[in-house]
Amino acid sequence: MKEKKNNYLAINKTSVSIKWLTIASLVYLLIYTEAGDIVTAFSELWAPILYLVIVCFLALGAKIFYKTDRVFIKLPKEGKVKILTIIFCIMLMALYFLMNLIASWAQVFNLMPEMMWSSICVALAAGIGEEFLCRVTLFNLFTKIFENKQYVLLWSSIFSSVLFGLFHLINLGHGAQLDATFQQVYYATAIGLAFSYLHIFTNRIWPCILMHFLLDLQPNIANMNAEASSWGPILIIFGIVIIVSIICIYAFNKRVNKVEN
Incomplete structure (x- = not known):
């Protein structure tokens, strides 16, 4: 017997097929990854601003194409899952504290004005561009693929987050260290699940864009000079993020199934 379609999903507002959703995702990815190279012909002052403008138009185009940037047509009540959500929020705040992001923000605002605005524009472009890529275009693609599955939100979150992590392999082409890049793939997958x-x-x-922007707001964001750290703390800290995020998504999906079906 055919499983019941999850009609509470906002993506059901559009009748676009999986094939065209896949093409749209690939086009978005291509334009986003090439946007940085397109603006290199401009001055160091204007290039980050133009890059941000291109990404904003790209995100707007994605929202128009998909007709939504939300998960649900109407947000279901959390019920007992609210307790898990509180734990999740505490975990997310603790993660930002452990990553010493406040010190990174202070460093950005102590840079020369041109470098400061460059870091802000690139971090904001990354927040907008990557969240629309992974939490809108790819997430919606996978919700279409798994729309008849019981745990559509969980599967869509996992697949879109893994791809989000793998996208960071592109940094190898920009001279990033191999070990540092593999660490980015791992913790970006974890962050992807948390943002999902x-x-x-x-x-x-917009909360995902804001949190992504704050995560990327660092002095080295414009030149991708990420350095490898010790694997031990990274495996433990982001492993906890993965586990807690998956439990929360599963519980919320189970709650939605009970309320909506």
């Missing part, structure tokens, strides 16, 4: 749950329980994309 943030998108799910808020039913808004």
